[in-house]
Amino acid sequence: MTEHHIINPLATGADYAALAARFRPIFQRIAEGALERENTRTLPHAPIQWLKEAGFGAVRVPVEYGGGGASLPQLFALLIELAEADSNVPQALRGHFAFVEDRLNAAPGAGRDLWFKRFVDGDIVGCAWTEIGAVAIGEVITQVTPNGDQWALNxxxxxxxxxxxxxWIDVYAQRSDTGGDVIAATRARQPGVVHSDDWDGFGQRTTGSGTSRFTNAVVEAENLIDFATRFKYQTAFYQLVLLASLAGIGRAALKDVAQHVRSRKRIYSHGNAAHVSQDAQIQQVVGEVAALVYAAEASALKAAEPAQRAYLARFGGDEVAEREANVAAEIESATAQVVVSELIQRATSELFNALGASDVRQGKGLDRHWRNARTVSSHNPVIYKARIVGDWVINGTEPPFVWQIGNGPAKD
Incomplete structure (x- = not known):
């Protein structure tokens, strides 16, 4: 092993079969309670705790530090399996894995080593970036202020x-002294942090996507990170988590429709067989749903490959190659987003053509697949991503690597 690898080992991939086998019993346990959590709107505190204890949050940490050493395609394959169990859980971990990725891209040193240890010990990071209300686009109201050897976050x-x-929470904020944009990594369990489960969307209802309030929350000096140093393929990464969630939703919907058709006893007088499972038209519907889900999963995994190349290029010493890899990561994740969103929304709607009126009853929760897919697809509007991809294909215009949302100028 060369000195370079000793100083900066990378997460280049693991034995996926062994890695997945380690977590599949937990995924199964999570799946068993998914419908009840949906029907009672119960947050998945226990499932996330099971994953923490099993080291799932450290699957991308290099093996030399005690992590799983998974590549990005392997991470997203695992997230697809997890999303099949409960699509709320991988989205709840989206901010965590993005922060892990940022630390993987950080310069080697004691600070990075400490974060790796925290991840291996089971620490999970949440995300708090977006402000709503009277916030102009590009404006950041949340601030960090010097306070002795620490910073106060409000x-x-x-x-x-x-x-x-x-x-921990990855908070996007602005320095009060310089106006610079920063990431403030603050401890989630302290008096200055209050969480509210007030997310009221019709889908992905148990992701914990509500309000976080910070009142003089303490931020250690070493945990204030210049946003300009954030890993360059972050937008692609965030989208890839959503693509994995969509593919997992599709797999769950396919599994459910197959099981319901298999066990269905009632038939229609104008159907094609004595048993629904033998009805050629019903088989066709399920086959078409399977094809939609297959295409979505294949697209999601294919789109993850350039993100891994971007990660490796970060340490390759070739700025041109790194920028090309970052562009490819963004364009391919956007391209996949355009088609995967449509495929899974279609699959989660079409499945009802293989079923009957009794299968739309709320207790069965089959509508959650479409609601969850529609909600996930509403992140990062597809129409804008399609335009960005088209502009790249036609004109070679590089995609935006960071974007913001907020109020536009007042109308005349």
């Missing part, structure tokens, strides 16, 4: 996905 965030389950 502000309010919505869509703070996963923070209610977390040990």
């Amino acid at each position: 502000g309010e965030k919505f869509y703070s996905t996963g923070s209610i389950f977390a040990d």
Whole structure:
């Protein structure tokens, strides 16, 4: 092993079969309670705790530090399996894995080593970036202010996905002294942090995507990170988590429709067989749903490959190659988003053509697949991503690597 690898070992991939086998019993346990959590709107505190204890949050940490050493395609394959069990859980961990990825891209040193240890020990990171209300686009109201050897964090965030389950929160803020944009990694369990489960969307209802309020929350000096150093393929990464969630939703919907058709006893007088499972038209519907899900999963996994190349290029010493890899990661994740969103929304609607009126009853919860898919697809509007991809294909215009949302200028 060369000195370079000793100093900076990378997460280049693991034995996926062994890695997945380690977590599949937990995924199965999570799946067993998914419908009840949906029907009672119970947050998945226990499932996330099971994953923490099993080391799931450290699957991307290099093996030399005690992690799983998984590549990005392997991470997203695992997230697809987890999303099949309960699509709320991988989205709740979206901010965690993005922060892990940022630390993987950080320069080697004691600070990075400490974060790796925290991840291996089971620490989970939530996300709190977006502000709502009277916030102009590009404006950041949440601020960090020098306070002796520490910083004081004040502000309010919505869509703070996963923070209610977390040990730390990745907070996008602005320095009061310089106006610079920063990431403030703050401990989630302290008096200055209050979480509210007030997310009221019709889908992904148990992701913990509600409000986080910070009142003089303490931020250690070493945990204030210049946003300009954030890993360059972050937008692609965040989208890839959503693609994995969509593919997992599709797999769960396919599993459910197959099981319901298999066990269905009632038939229609104008059907094609004595048993629904033998009806050629019903088989066709389920086959078409299977094809939609297959295409979505294949697209999601294919789109993850350039993100791994971007990660490796970060340490390759070739700025041109790194930028090309970052562009490819963004374009391919956006391209996949356009088609995967449509495929899974179609699959989760078409499945009802293989069923009957009794299968739309609320207790069965089959509508959750479409509601969850539609909700996930509403992140990062597809129409804008399609335009970005088209502009790249036609004109070679590089995609935006960071984007914001907020109020536009007042109308005349």
